Amino acid sequence: MKTDAPVMLPLLIYKGPYSHQLGDYNQLHWSYMLVSQGQKVMLTILLVAVMFSQGQSWSDYGYHFITAFPENIASYYPLYPSNYLNITALYNDTSVDVYFNQTLIYNNTLQSGRTETVTLPVDVEQYQFGQSYESVMIQSSYYIVVLSVSQRGDSVQTNVVQPLQNLYTFYTIPSLNYNEMMSTFNQMANNISKKYSSFRLIIINSQGLNNQVIIQRQQFQDTVIILKPNGLVQLPINGSEITIVADYKVAVLLTHPCVETESCRCNMVVNQLRPDFKWSNEFIVPSVVNMSKTWLHVTSTMNIQLYSGVKLEPSNFEPYPSNPLSLPSVQSDSQYIYTSEAASLRLVSPGVFIELIPLYMFHACYLVQFKSTQGEVLVIAKTAYTDNVHIDSNLLSSTEWSPITNTQYSSVSVILDGAHIIWHPSTTIGVYMFERMKSGILYGGPAIALKTQPAPVGCLLHSTGFEIVQTPMTWVESHQNCIFTKGQLFSPNTAEAQMQIANFLDNQEIQEDLWIGLRRSLLTLDWYWQKGNVSIYNSSYMQWGTGEPGDHVKGMCASIFPNSIIDFPWKSVRCCTKLKSVCYRTAQYFSLQSEIQTVRQTVNEFELSQTTAYV
Ligand SMILES: *[C@@H]1O[C@H](CO)[C@@H](O)[C@H](O)[C@H]1NC(C)=O
Ligand SMILES: *[C@@H]1O[C@H](CO)[C@@H](O)[C@H](O)[C@H]1NC(C)=O
Ligand SMILES: *[C@@H]1O[C@H](CO)[C@@H](O)[C@H](O)[C@H]1NC(C)=O
Ligand SMILES: *[C@@H]1O[C@H](CO)[C@@H](O)[C@H](O)[C@H]1NC(C)=O
Ligand SMILES: *[C@@H]1O[C@H](CO)[C@@H](O)[C@H](O)[C@H]1NC(C)=O
Numbered sequence: 114m115k116t117d118a119p120v121m122l123p124l125l126i127y128k129g130p131y132s133h134q135l136g137d138y139n140q141l142h143w144s145y146m147l148v149s150q151g152q153k154v155m156l157t158i159l160l161v162a163v164m165f166s167q168g169q170s171w172s173d174y175g176y177h178f179i180t181a182f183p184e185n186i187a188s189y190y191p192l193y194p195s196n197y198l199n200i201t202a203l204y205n206d207t208s209v210d211v212y213f214n215q216t217l218i219y220n221n222t223l224q225s226g227r228t229e230t231v232t233l234p235v236d237v238e239q240y241q242f243g244q245s246y247e248s249v250m251i252q253s254s255y256y257i258v259v260l261s262v263s264q265r266g267d268s269v270q271t272n273v274v275q276p277l278q279n280l281y282t283f284y285t286i287p288s289l290n291y292n293e294m295m296s297t298f299n300q301m302a303n304n305i306s307k308k309y310s311s312f313r314l315i316i317i318n319s320q321g322l323n324n325q326v327i328i329q330r331q332q333f334q335d336t337v338i339i340l341k342p343n344g345l346v347q348l349p350i351n352g353s354e355i356t357i358v359a360d361y362k363v364a365v366l367l368t369h370p371c372v373e374t375e376s377c378r379c380n381m382v383v384n385q386l387r388p389d390f391k392w393s394n395e396f397i398v399p400s401v402v403n404m405s406k407t408w409l410h411v412t413s414t415m416n417i418q419l420y421s422g423v424k425l426e427p428s429n430f431e432p433y434p435s436n437p438l439s440l441p442s443v444q445s446d447s448q449y450i451y452t453s454e455a456a457s458l459r460l461v462s463p464g465v466f467i468e469l470i471p472l473y474m475f476h477a478c479y480l481v482q483f484k485s486t487q488g489e490v491l492v493i494a495k496t497a498y499t500d501n502v503h504i505d506s507n508l509l510s511s512t513e514w515s516p517i518t519n520t521q522y523s524s525v526s527v528i529l530d531g532a533h534i535i536w537h538p539s540t541t542i543g544v545y546m547f548e549r550m551k552s553g554i555l556y557g558g559p560a561i562a563l564k565t566q567p568a569p570v571g572c573l574l575h576s577t578g579f580e581i582v583q584t585p586m587t588w589v590e591s592h593q594n595c596i597f598t599k600g601q602l603f604s605p606n607t608a609e610a611q612m613q614i615a616n617f618l619d620n621q622e623i624q625e626d627l628w629i630g631l632r633r634s635l636l637t638l639d640w641y642w643q644k645g646n647v648s649i650y651n652s653s654y655m656q657w658g659t660g661e662p663g664d665h666v667k668g669m670c671a672s673i674f675p676n677s678i679i680d681f682p683w684k685s686v687r688c689c690t691k692l693k694s695v696c697y698r699t700a701q702y703f704s705l706q707s708e709i710q711t712v713r714q715t716v717n718e719f720e721l722s723q724t725t726a727y728v
């Protein structure tokens with residue numbers, strides 16, 4: 114079916130709407146101004162400061178997300194676009210709200226491991242340059258992960274939407290040699306129309322207040338934009354842009370609506386930039402088979418050398434390098450690359466625009482999601498651990514693992530459909546998910562990273578144990594908070610439990626009072642344990658401190674407190690006092706509910722046919 118594939122022809126008339134868009138873009142200039150040298154000095158200091166926090170882990174789950182949907186092909190292209198979010202809750206009973214253009218468009222309560230699709234209105238696509246409020250904001254009561262999907266005809270792209278904690282106020286923009294890159298791609302596409310379309314940045318304000326954003330350029334004037342609360346700006350870029358500095362956290366998408374591929378086709382690409390302080394030195398470039406044009410691009414702010422066991426040629430890069438690194442074997446083998454300074458590496462091809470997962474960001478479990486039956490999961494694991502990679506509850510047994518030169522790692526590709534959890538019980542791994550458009554062009558990127566800590570039987574959301582809640586709250590608030598975080602106020606109602614908590618608090622060097630799950634009945638004034646939503650009266654074990662508990666006027670609730678012999682006895686405290694608290698949670702694992710649903714469906718069908726038989 115060639116007829117419904119995107120064709121290049123409409124691009125030739127792109128000039129009309131584009132010049133109209135330039136009009137809008139000009140309006141933006143009223144808020145621009147020149148940035149003084151002083152701000153450049155500040156920038157350097159900031160850069161040094163953020164480098165120190167490098168090495169933190171980076172997971173894709175959170176409570177609060179903000180993103181946007183870039184233009185896919187062209188807004189006036191005859192095929193209807195489909196823009197949606199796939200939202201997956203990690204825990205049960207998670208309420209989720211989605212806002213578009215500052216209006217609530219979706220709310221629901223999700224169950225763990227079941228993906229909900231939220232379709233966005235057609236006008237979510239950002240085809241105008243300039244500012245708007247048309248961001249998409251997702252808020253949830255507990256941890257979720259979000260995949261955004263944009264499809265118009267054959268042009269499909271996915272992006273793992275990053276939670277607010279992964280955003281930052283400072284980003285370096287990859288200074289790709291856009292002209293050269295486009296002409297490499299154009300040669301495949303018979304040199305059509307590169308003038309009419311350009312790479313763009315979408316900068317999204319994560320905060321509900323005005324946010325000043327400075328786009329710094331090499332040799333050209335900087336641009337200053339005041340972003341509206343939760344608003345966004347879309348700008349065309351030409352390779353002169355080097356950094357984004359904002360007052361508050363922003364999300365940054367680098368995108369192109371229509372990268373030419375072949376036979377008069379094009380497709381959208383999108384890459385959410387990682388802030389500089391998440392950069393690192395060690396990477397494994399995933400092998401992406403059958404990509405005829407693949408570029409490896411380095412972004413760095415310093416002089417940098419690249420090695421792969423040996424020094425790579427060309428290897429000395431000035432700051433903000435624009436040239437691609439040519440690695441022909443990327444098309445068949447995975448490659449290890451070490452950079453002398455922290456950097457960001459990107460794989461760029463007509464359909465793919467991905468930032469590589471540095472080794473330190475490897476996780477113990479990932480979620481992969483595919484539209485088609487031909488999804489491709491690329492797994493990178495230490496060679497000694499390759500026999501223990503799992504897909505859901507099954508072992509990934511493959512003879513296709515191939516060792517990566519100069520490393521202790523191997524990689525393998527597996528074809529899958531639907532949604533799966535890829536995990537390892539004892540080490541961290543790297544996982545990418547790719548799919549193909551109907552034209553055969555690859556798209557995708559890093560899989561949805563869930564947890565860094567390996568666990569023997571699956572994807573561990575949290576382990577069994579104590580958690581000290583650092584925010585002082587009343588007893589009732591603390592009780593509710595523990596339940597909300599899938600636990601309960603700890604109730605040491607046996608000598609053994611009391612000893613456990615005392616040891617734990619001693620190890621943590623706790624020097625203050627903490628709420629426990631003990632309080633008086635309002636009616637009888639009897640003490641009882643509140644374990645989650647269960648009340649336990651008449652418990653015989655007691656560990657009151659000297660002179661405790663006081664009478665009911667002194668307090669109707671109980672805290673544990675440090676003493677000289679560190680056995681952490683209890684005392685009565687007024688319930689409305691604000692104290693830290695100690696929650697206890699049992700281990701919880703993440704699994705997908707789709708398998709169970711399928712089984713259930715089969716059972717129902719079976720029952721149905723039985724019933725029919727009886728009738
Ligand atoms: C969610 O609820 C289901 C069904 O009650 C249960 O099997 C599962 O363990 C729960 N998952 C989590 C993460 O709480
Ligand atoms: C977004 O909201 C603004 C008003 O705040 C309105 O002018 C604009 O048309 C809306 N855009 C969309 C796509 O609904
Ligand atoms: C949000 O939820 C409430 C109650 O569950 C419902 O009445 C309302 O229509 C929902 N709003 C949207 C935008 O879905
Ligand atoms: C594309 O243009 C370049 C010069 O701009 C030319 O060298 C090349 O042959 C052209 N390719 C095709 C397929 O026309
Ligand atoms: C790139 O864009 C900037 C800002 O729009 C402009 O000042 C500059 O002249 C452009 N550079 C080139 C090489 O086109």
Ligand SMILES: *[C@@H]1O[C@H](CO)[C@@H](O)[C@H](O)[C@H]1NC(C)=O
Binds near residue numbers: 402403553
């Ligand atoms: C990929 O390349 C291999 C051999 O080079 C070929 O057999 C296969 O058909 C190609 N796959 C696609 C989807 O193009």
Ligand SMILES: *[C@@H]1O[C@H](CO)[C@@H](O)[C@H](O)[C@H]1NC(C)=O
Binds near residue numbers: 262
């Ligand atoms: C999004 O979720 C829906 C429903 O689970 C699924 O059918 C679809 O394939 C998912 N899309 C992607 C791109 O994973």
Ligand SMILES: *[C@@H]1O[C@H](CO)[C@@H](O)[C@H](O)[C@H]1NC(C)=O
Binds near residue numbers: 645646647
């Ligand atoms: C107490 O909580 C459990 C698990 O969360 C639930 O199954 C049960 O219905 C709750 N009981 C009451 C009385 O709310």
Ligand SMILES: *[C@@H]1O[C@H](CO)[C@@H](O)[C@H](O)[C@H]1NC(C)=O
Binds near residue numbers: 650651
């Ligand atoms: C606790 O024990 C007392 C007497 O020892 C009894 O009167 C009371 O009913 C018991 N309470 C509960 C909740 O079992």
